[in-house]
Structures are given as structure tokens and as C-alpha cells.
Amino acid sequence: MRKFTWFNAVSLTLGFAFLYIPMLILIIFSFNSSKLVTVWAGFSTKWYVELLQNEAFLDAAWVTIKVAVASSTAATVLGTMAAYVLVRGGRFAGRTLFSGMIYAPLVMPEVITGLSLLLLFIAIGLDRGVFTIVLAHTTFSMCYVSVVVSSRLVSFDRSVEEAALDLGCTPFEAFRLVTLPIIFPAVISGWLLAFTLSLDDLVIASFTAGPSSTTLPIKIFSSVRLGVSPEINALSTIMIAIVAIGVIAASLVSKQAIARRNREKKEAIQA
Amino acid sequence: MSDPVSATPPVFAPWDDPSETPLIHFQNVTKRFGDFTAIDDLTIDIYEKEFFALLGPSGCGKTTLMRMLAGFETPSEGVINLAGKNIVSVPPNKRPVNMMFQSYALFPHLTVAQNIAFGLERSKMPKDKVGARVDEMLKLVQLEKFGGRKPHQISGGQRQRVALARSLAKAPKLLLLDEPLGALDKKLRTETQFELMEIQESTGTTFVIVTHDQEEAMTVASRIAVMDHGRMVQVDTPDRIYETPNSAYVADFIGDVNLIEGNAASHHKDGKIEIHWREGEPPVVGTPMVPIEDGTRCTFAIRPEKVHISKEHPEGKANILHGKILDIAYLGNISTYHVELPNGHVVKAQRSNSLRIERRKFTWEDEVWLWWTDTAGVVLTA
Numbered sequence: 307m308r309k310f311t312w313f314n315a316v317s318l319t320l321g322f323a324f325l326y327i328p329m330l331i332l333i334i335f336s337f338n339s340s341k342l343v344t345v346w347a348g349f350s351t352k353w354y355v356e357l358l359q360n361e362a363f364l365d366a367a368w369v370t371i372k373v374a375v376a377s378s379t380a381a382t383v384l385g386t387m388a389a390y391v392l393v394r395g396g397r398f399a400g401r402t403l404f405s406g407m408i409y410a411p412l413v414m415p416e417v418i419t420g421l422s423l424l425l426l427f428i429a430i431g432l433d434r435g436v437f438t439i440v441l442a443h444t445t446f447s448m449c450y451v452s453v454v455v456s457s458r459l460v461s462f463d464r465s466v467e468e469a470a471l472d473l474g475c476t477p478f479e480a481f482r483l484v485t486l487p488i489i490f491p492a493v494i495s496g497w498l499l500a501f502t503l504s505l506d507d508l509v510i511a512s513f514t515a516g517p518s519s520t521t522l523p524i525k526i527f528s529s530v531r532l533g534v535s536p537e538i539n540a541l542s543t544i545m546i547a548i549v550a551i552g553v554i555a556a557s558l559v560s561k562q563a564i565a566r567r568n569r570e571k572k573e574a575i576q577a
Numbered sequence: 578m579s580d581p582v583s584a585t586p587p588v589f590a591p592w593d594d595p596s597e598t599p600l601i602h603f604q605n606v607t608k609r610f611g612d613f614t615a616i617d618d619l620t621i622d623i624y625e626k627e628f629f630a631l632l633g634p635s636g637c638g639k640t641t642l643m644r645m646l647a648g649f650e651t652p653s654e655g656v657i658n659l660a661g662k663n664i665v666s667v668p669p670n671k672r673p674v675n676m677m678f679q680s681y682a683l684f685p686h687l688t689v690a691q692n693i694a695f696g697l698e699r700s701k702m703p704k705d706k707v708g709a710r711v712d713e714m715l716k717l718v719q720l721e722k723f724g725g726r727k728p729h730q731i732s733g734g735q736r737q738r739v740a741l742a743r744s745l746a747k748a749p750k751l752l753l754l755d756e757p758l759g760a761l762d763k764k765l766r767t768e769t770q771f772e773l774m775e776i777q778e779s780t781g782t783t784f785v786i787v788t789h790d791q792e793e794a795m796t797v798a799s800r801i802a803v804m805d806h807g808r809m810v811q812v813d814t815p816d817r818i819y820e821t822p823n824s825a826y827v828a829d830f831i832g833d834v835n836l837i838e839g840n841a842a843s844h845h846k847d848g849k850i851e852i853h854w855r856e857g858e859p860p861v862v863g864t865p866m867v868p869i870e871d872g873t874r875c876t877f878a879i880r881p882e883k884v885h886i887s888k889e890h891p892e893g894k895a896n897i898l899h900g901k902i903l904d905i906a907y908l909g910n911i912s913t914y915h916v917e918l919p920n921g922h923v924v925k926a927q928r929s930n931s932l933r934i935e936r937r938k939f940t941w942e943d944e945v946w947l948w949w950t951d952t953a954g955v956v957l958t959a
Binding site: 463465466468469470471472473474475476479483484487488567570 | 647648649668669670674675676678679680682683684685686695696699700727729730743744747
């Protein structure tokens with residue numbers, strides 16, 4: 307055990323305060339009964355009730371979830387395919403160029419990605435709406451999936467795939483029956499990453515959204531410009547809760563998986 | 578005297594029978610990776626029911642050769658025939674060949690039984706037959722109780738058996754084994770070698786094994802191919818590889834050997850030659866397999882166990898050397914004596930320790946005589 311020192315305690319407090327005080331204030335004021343965001347006037351849950359009756363916010367939430375599910379699923383399929391080809395495809399001509407190009411959107415400013423997509427949609431005459439946001443989110447999040455999945459594929463024993471081919475699988479069957487089940491946890495985390503990215507994207511969505519397709523971040527941003535309402539605080543608190551539950555659940559699941567594996571190993575040694 | 582043919586039991590030697598057609602035929606196969614030539618214009622026949630060992634140092638091309646049989650590599654030039662058909666363009670999943678991988682390559686997400694059933698299910702075998710075949714294979718490798726376990730729940734030796742069972746389940750014409758016992762400890766490896774031989778015999782499958790362990794190749798193989806730099810140096814039965822190597826490379830690679838390099842000079846009319854190798858030492862007398870011209874540079878190779886060691890001067894022997902014991906390698910069952918000749922050359926002689934250690938005859942710094950007969954070694958010109 308490290309010894310407790312005042313220096314450690316102060317650094318810890320400062321660090322966590324820096325991270326969490328803004329969120330804490332937001333959560334506290336979401337239960338404020340006053341209409342004024344910065345003046346405390348007693349505890350109330352009325353903003354939550356009001357939020358649930360606000361059609362515009364509910365519509366935006368629904369659009370956001372649809373976009374996030376559709377785009378993260380498409381990004382996972384495309385990103386996994388790209389990762390597989392780049393890691394397993396051998397040394398084809400221009401491979402370095404391709405792998406560089408797939409990672410470039412990671413560092414590309416979002417404004418540029420959004421603008422270029424907007425220009426493309428206008429050029430091909432595609433009406434902006436939910437579909438264009440899905441396309442845009444798929445574009446920028448698939449490279450994240452590709453990074454996650456290819457790091458798993460690199461550490462994967464190639465001969466397991468060869469064994470599948472050797473036992474009579476076509477290359478596609480080998481992928482479906484052997485590679486995919488083994489890399490599945492990485493694919494899932496890629497999907498979750500893409501889902502989160504889509505959920506909180508504001509810049510690209512505002513370039514590619516149409517009048518009928520306002521996502522939650524766009525809605526929040528535009529209503530804050532008219533003044534921060536306690537409803538926004540309530541909405542944000544719900545989003546924090548959802549994310550926190552998701553993160554805690556994910557870590558519990560993976561902890562359990564590790565514990566089960568260790569227990570099985572112990573049993574195998576004793577047997 | 579009875580007829581000698583009927584007196585001897587039938588020997589498995591299809592390679593000596595010109596009417597036999599080989600199961601595998603490599604015809605002038607070359608494989609290049611960029612500038613590197615892994616397999617260099619190689620021609621070889623492997624016969625049905627053989628246990629064929631590919632032996633050589635790492636990088637000699639033995640694994641590439643095996644991967645070409647499995648279909649994971651395509652030769653740059655040449656033809657590979659399997660049962661009379663050219664398989665060069667056949668993908669791995671369409672070949673009647675299975676492989677046991679060095680890493681075992683078990684599917685971690687499937688149980689032992691599912692691993693074994695994997696290939697059978699791909700071959701559209703009816704479900705009930707798959708189950709029966711899996712049970713049969715589990716029994717063959719003595720893992721009946723482990724069918725429901727996952728690969729990480731069993732020991733390394735058991736994993737090795739699962740890999741073997743999985744590769745044998747489809748009853749392939751040819752089974753390839755890539756360093757199958759490399760990950761096992763020495764004792765388990767020796768046991769498993771005999772099991773492999775039994776399984777090979779009982780299933781009648783042709784086995785091709787890649788190994789760098791010469792003892793393993795000697796134990797299991799019907800024939801050994803010693804490879805170097807993508808070429809076959811010698812292909813022969815284990816005893817002939819050991820007793821009549823065709824080159825100093827093979828003699829040195831397989832087992833322990835004394836190599837004496839010198840110039841040949843004719844000696845007797847009976848074909849024996851003298852090898853003059855060092856000023857002040859008597860020439861070595863040997864019997865070459867083919868006549869050698871005077872003055873040819875050659876190497877005399879003799880195994881340490883064929884060099885006798887004694888305290889008294891042996892009379893009337895063809896080769897007698899005198900020296901001093903420099904070192905003794907005591908291995909329990911045998912001891913290897915490193916004897917330094919007056920000119921500094923060290924010759925190894927081996928004795929089995931049939932007497933208890935306290936009554937051992939030789940010790941360090943002892944003056945001893947070494948001798949061997951004129952047929953104990955081989956004369957090599959390559």
C-alpha cells in the first residue's frame with residue numbers, strides 16, 4: 307500500500323473536481339424548481355415531467371437513436387470488412403496508402419468532413435434528412451471501428467483461419483464460423499464506439515440534417531442559444547445516467563467473463 | 578538353405594518397387610518469395626502409407642514444402658501431383674489433405690467435440706454419423722471424457738491430441754503434421770511419438786511430418802528427407818541416413834559424428850583407400866562406396882559409438898590413434914570421451930556405461946588408444 311499524503315489527496319480532489327463539478331452542477335440544477343437556471347429555489351422533478359411532454363425533444367431523441375443504431379451497424383460492417391482486408395489481404399499494391407487513408411478521417415476536422423458531405427449530397431441531388439445523417443455518421447465512425455477490429459486481428463493466430471480452410475471451409479465460411487466469433491468482442495466494442503460517436507455528434511449532423519431530421523444534440527444546441535432551460539438540464543441528466551449505466555454494465559460483463567475464464571482454467575488444472 | 582525371399586518378412590519399401598505409383602509427386606517444384614528461393618527445383622515421390630519426415634534447420638524450406646501440399650502456398654514453377662492429379666490450382670478446402678498445425682490452431686470458441694466435428698460438418702455428413710465419428714476420434718486419442726471442454730480448459734498434451742483427432746476426422750488421404758510435438762516436454766514427446774506411429778498404422782493414413790528434431794524423425798519415419806537451402810540433400814530410411822549419409826552435411830546434421838578431412842590415396846586392391854589428413858598421424862583407412870580417384874579431397878565420417886577406446890595398444894586394427902582424454906560427457910547410459918590427438922584434433926568416442934561409475938576405466942588426462950575397423954566409417958566426397 308502507498309502511504310497517504312496530503313499531496314496525493316489534493317491532486318486527486320483537484321483532478322476529479324475538474325472532471326465532474328460541471329456535470330454535478332448540471333444534475334443538481336435539473337432538480338431546481340425555479341425557472342432560472344442559476345438560482346436554487348427548492349427541489350422538484352417538474353422539469354422531467356415537462357420534458358416527457360415536449361414533443362420536439364422526444365422526436366429529436368427518437369431520430370438520434372435511429373441514426374445511431376443504423377449508422378453504427380453500417381459502420382461496424384464496413385469497418386470490420388476494411389480491417390479484415392487490410393490485416394489479412396497480404397501485401398497488395400498500395401496497401402500502405404489504403405491503410406493510411408482509412409485512418410485519415412480520425413484526424414480530419416469534423417467541419418471539413420461535414421462540409422464535404424454536404425457538397426456531395428447537394429451535387430448528387432440527395433434530399434437531406436435522416437438518411438443523409440446515417441450516411442455521414444457511417445463515413446466518419448467506420449474508421450474507428452476499423453482501428454478497434456484490426457488491432458484484434460493483428461494479435462490473432464493466423465493458423466486458426468488456415469485450419470478452417472484446411473477442414474473444408476470456403477474463405478467466407480472461415481470468416482463467418484471462425485474469425486468472426488473470435489473477434490466478436492472487438493466488433494461489439496467497435497459498434498459501441500460508433501454508437502456513442504453518432505449519439506453526441508453535433509458538427510457533422512448539423513451539416514447533413516434536413517428540416518425534418520433534428521437530432522438531440524442539434525436540438526439542445528439550438529435551444530440553448532435561446533437561453534438555457536431547466537428542461538435541458540433534465541435531458542442531459544438522463545443522458546448521463548444512460549451512459550453511466552452502460553459503462554458500468556459493460557465493465558461488469560467483461561469482469562464476469564474474465565472471472566469465469568479463470569475459474570474454468572482452475573477447474574481444468576485440478577481435473 | 579531356404580529361399581531368402583520367403584524367409585524374410587515383407588518389408589514396407591514401396592520406394593524400391595518400380596511398379597508402385599507414388600501418392601505425391603513433386604516435379605521440378607520451385608517456390609520463390611521475392612528474391613528468396615525457399616524451394617529450389619525439387620523433385621520427390623512420397624508413397625501411400627508412408628510416414629515421411631521432412632528434416633532440416635529452420636529456413637531450409639521444409640515448412641514451405643508442407644504448406645504447398647496443404648494449399649496455402651502455390652509453387653512458382655513445377656507440378657505437384659496427388660494421386661495422379663495436379664493439385665497446384667486446387668484451393669485448400671477442396672484437397673483431400675488435412676493438416677495438424679504447430680500451434681494446434683484449435684477453435685477457442687468451440688468445445689473439443691465441436692472442434693473435431695468441424696470438418697465433418699463442412700463435408701455435409703449426416704448429423705448422426707458426425708456424432709459417431711467424433712466419438713470414434715475421441716476414443717482414438719483417449720479423450721472420451723473431454724468432449725465438452727473448451728480448448729483453454731485442457732492441458733497442452735490434451736490439446737495436441739484434439740488437434741490430431743480433428744485433422745484425422747475426415748479420414749484424409751494425406752495428413753500433414755507441422756512440428757506436432759514441438760510444444761510438449763521431452764518425456765511426453767517420446768510417448769506421443771509412439772502413439773503417432775500406432776495411429777498412423779491403424780488408420781493407414783499417409784503422414785508427412787515436418788520437424789527439426791532429428792531424434793523424432795528417426796523414431797517415427799519410414800523415410801527421412803534431409804533438406805538444406807530448399808533442396809533435398811538425402812532421402813532415405815532412417816538407418817541408411819544414419820549409417821550411410823551421402824554428404825558431410827547429412828552426417829553432421831543427424832547425430833554426433835567425427836569428421837576427418839583429407840586426400841585420398843589408393844591403398845589395397847580390395848577398394849579400400851587411405852586418407853592422408855594430418856602430418857604425423859597415420860592415414861585413416863576406409864572403404865568408399867564408389868571408387869575414388871587418387872588425390873580426391875574427401876571427408877571421413879565416423880560415429881563416436883563406432884570408435885573404440887582402450888588403455889592398451891590394440892594390435893592388428895586398421896585405424897589406431899593415440900591421445901589424451903580432454904573431456905568426458907557423462908549422460909548416464911553412455912559417456913562420450915573427447916580425446917585430443919597430439920596435433921590438437923579432437924576425436925569423440927562413446928562407451929555405454931554397463932559398469933557402475935566407481936569402476937569406470939578412464940578419467941581426465943588419461944593416455945588412451947582409439948581404434949576402429951576399416952568399414953566402421955564412411956568416405957564422403959560431398
